[in-house]
Amino acid sequence: MNKPIEYTDLSSQVYSRVKSLIVSNELKPGEKIIQEKLAEQLGVSRMPLHKAFQRLENELMVVNVPRRGVFVRQIDIPDIIEAFECRKGLEGIAAAKVAKICQEQDLNKLEELVYPLLEIPDITEVEYMEVDQLFHETIMQISDNHLIQHLNKIGNVMIRSFPMGLILPIRESLEDHINILEAFKERDSEKAETLIKNHSNKAILILEQQINKTNEQSNE
Amino acid sequence: MNKPIEYTDLSSQVYSRVKSLIVSNELKPGEKIIQEKLAEQLGVSRMPLHKAFQRLENELMVVNVPRRGVFVRQIDIPDIIEAFECRKGLEGIAAAKVAKICQEQDLNKLEELVYPLLEIPDITEVEYMEVDQLFHETIMQISDNHLIQHLNKIGNVMIRSFPMGLILPIRESLEDHINILEAFKERDSEKAETLIKNHSNKAILILEQQINKTNEQSNE
DNA sequence: AATAGTATTTTTGTATACAAAATACAATAA
DNA sequence: TTATTGTATTTTGTATACAAAAATACTATT
Numbered sequence: 001m002n003k004p005i006e007y008t009d010l011s012s013q014v015y016s017r018v019k020s021l022i023v024s025n026e027l028k029p030g031e032k033i034i035q036e037k038l039a040e041q042l043g044v045s046r047m048p049l050h051k052a053f054q055r056l057e058n059e060l061m062v063v064n065v066p067r068r069g070v071f072v073r074q075i076d077i078p079d080i081i082e083a084f085e086c087r088k089g090l091e092g093i094a095a096a097k098v099a100k101i102c103q104e105q106d107l108n109k110l111e112e113l114v115y116p117l118l119e120i121p122d123i124t125e126v127e128y129m130e131v132d133q134l135f136h137e138t139i140m141q142i143s144d145n146h147l148i149q150h151l152n153k154i155g156n157v158m159i160r161s162f163p164m165g166l167i168l169p170i171r172e173s174l175e176d177h178i179n180i181l182e183a184f185k186e187r188d189s190e191k192a193e194t195l196i197k198n199h200s201n202k203a204i205l206i207l208e209q210q211i212n213k214t215n216e217q218s219n220e
Numbered sequence: 221m222n223k224p225i226e227y228t229d230l231s232s233q234v235y236s237r238v239k240s241l242i243v244s245n246e247l248k249p250g251e252k253i254i255q256e257k258l259a260e261q262l263g264v265s266r267m268p269l270h271k272a273f274q275r276l277e278n279e280l281m282v283v284n285v286p287r288r289g290v291f292v293r294q295i296d297i298p299d300i301i302e303a304f305e306c307r308k309g310l311e312g313i314a315a316a317k318v319a320k321i322c323q324e325q326d327l328n329k330l331e332e333l334v335y336p337l338l339e340i341p342d343i344t345e346v347e348y349m350e351v352d353q354l355f356h357e358t359i360m361q362i363s364d365n366h367l368i369q370h371l372n373k374i375g376n377v378m379i380r381s382f383p384m385g386l387i388l389p390i391r392e393s394l395e396d397h398i399n400i401l402e403a404f405k406e407r408d409s410e411k412a413e414t415l416i417k418n419h420s421n422k423a424i425l426i427l428e429q430q431i432n433k434t435n436e437q438s439n440e
Numbered sequence: 441a442a443t444a445g446t447a448t449t450t451t452t453g454t455a456t457a458c459a460a461a462a463t464a465c466a467a468t469a470a
Numbered sequence: 471t472t473a474t475t476g477t478a479t480t481t482t483g484t485a486t487a488c489a490a491a492a493a494t495a496c497t498a499t500t
Contacts, residue, residue, distance in 0.1 A: 008286065009287070009483065009484090011483085011484090012286075034450090035451075035452075036450090044484080044485090045484060045485045046452090046484095047267070047483080047485070047486095048483080048484070050267075050270070050453090051270060051274050054274040054275055055274055055278065058274075058275065058278040060370065066227040066229045067227045067229070068452085069492095079367070082366060082368065085313050085317070085365055085367075086310065086365070086368050086371055089310045089311075089312055089313035089314075089368070090306065093306070093309035145302045145305055146280075146299075147280065147299070147302045147303055147305075147375060148302065148305065148306050148309070151306055151310075151375065154370075154371060154374075229453065254480090255481075256482090264455090265454055265455045266454095266482090266483095267453080267456095268453080268454070270483090287460090287462070287483080289462095289481075441500100442499105442500090443498100443499085444498090444500100446497075447497085448495070449492105449493080449494070449495080450494080451491085451493080452489105452490085452492085453489090453491090454487105454488090454490100455486105455488080455489095456485105457485085457486075458484090458485080459482105459483090459484090459485095460482085461480105461482070461483090462479105463480070463481085464478085464480080465478075465479085467474100467475085467477095468475075469473085469474080470471105470473080470474095
């Protein structure tokens with residue numbers, strides 16, 4: 001309503017643009033970013049770029065080596081596994097708390113994200129990823145822990161920047177979500193924690209299998 | 221061995237100095253930081269300060285409102301509880317992993333931190349805080365998850381910046397540490413996770429009691 | 441032809457400069 | 471007096487400028 005229009009400073013915009021350059025692979029992993037060059041490309045000076053780099057470094061998207069330059073961080077599957085392990089811990093706590101404190105309206109919000117999908121027989125991967133993300137974000141919001149949301153976001157930046165579709169099959173993921181939601185309704189905080197941690201664990205297991213597979217191939 | 225001597229840029233130093241100004245309460249919570257003034261005090265320009273602010277914002281130590289200024293974040297007990305909840309989640313995962321992967325030398329490192337204290341009858345609070353911190357950090361290091369360490373550090377900055385001594389009594393904390401270490405030795409990852417989460421939980425409970433106490437007082 | 445040393449160019453880090461926005465303040469009218 | 475408008479001052483955000491460090495190209499020597 002009377003929310004003041006917020007001034008977005010250049011460095012925020014620059015931050016988004018650089019991040020998408022990294023995600024879209026226009027800036028390659030390991031590549032050194034020439035500040036002047038990129039600044040000119042974006043039509044800004046190096047100052048907002050500097051702040052953007054600092055932010056990206058905090059999200060582990062770039063590495064800054066003093067006096068040497070800023071490099072695009074190489075993200076591989078083990079990194080993604082690490083990110084899922086963090087998510088497992090943070091979401092576990094969040095879900096346990098949600099089961100304790102959630103209100104009727106919170107449950108409604110989650111139900112609206114989960115149940116309508118059961119009616120649709122052929123959900124596309126892109127569609128589901130959107131809802132999946134929203135489901136996890138909503139739980140974080142309900143948990144009402146500012147720090148947990150902040151930390152989780154940092155981990156998610158890595159996960160989302162990795163060029164890889166859904167890890168779990170849609171139906172399996174959806175089933176997990178339903179069960180988690182049920183646990184919330186039953187106010188069973190231990191169950192909710194276990195279920196949501198298992199949900200992450202499945203992804204971790206699949207990623208670990210992928211690593212083993214590529215290792216075997218290279219050993220032939 | 222052949223680690224290159226690392227150039228520390230000004231902004232890193234500025235970051236540390238500003239952080240300690242906040243922790244030592246020379247910059248008061250809620251206070252607006254006048255950039256030019258602080259820059260002059262530190263004998264630098266506003267550029268390294270800007271980068272320092274960006275970093276401090278990521279650690280939730282300051283809040284930056286575009287075009288309005290940078291403000292020292294007000295940290296209160298509920299924030300600290302949030303931080304302990306995050307720690308609970310992250311340490312839980314870390315401890316579970318440590319129980320699975322730790323080597324003999326890792327256990328030795330932890331033993332050296334725990335057992336010598338049993339011989340000392342009168343440990344000071346300051347001494348114990350040092351060792352306590354090291355114990356938790358070491359577990360994080362052994363867990364060998366870069367991201368989990370990074371995220372945990374962000375939460376710890378808040379906890380450590382809060383002017384408050386030990387939360388748990390020394391003997392109780394020490395006992396917890398011993399039990400956690402035992403779980404590692406037994407390679408019991410579930411037990412390790414439960415114990416370390418309980419360790420955080422105790423702190424949360426005490427902090428919640430403190431809030432209730434002050435609420436009651438103000439209701440009189 | 442390979443190497444060591446030197447000169448040149450590039451790039452980084454920080455300071456300064458300047459325009460735009462926010463705040464403080466004073467003057468005017470109700 | 472209390473609001474309200476207009477003006478002066480402060481402060482911010484970004485661009486430019488410059489010095490120091492690193493990278494590169496080049497020369498001379500063996």
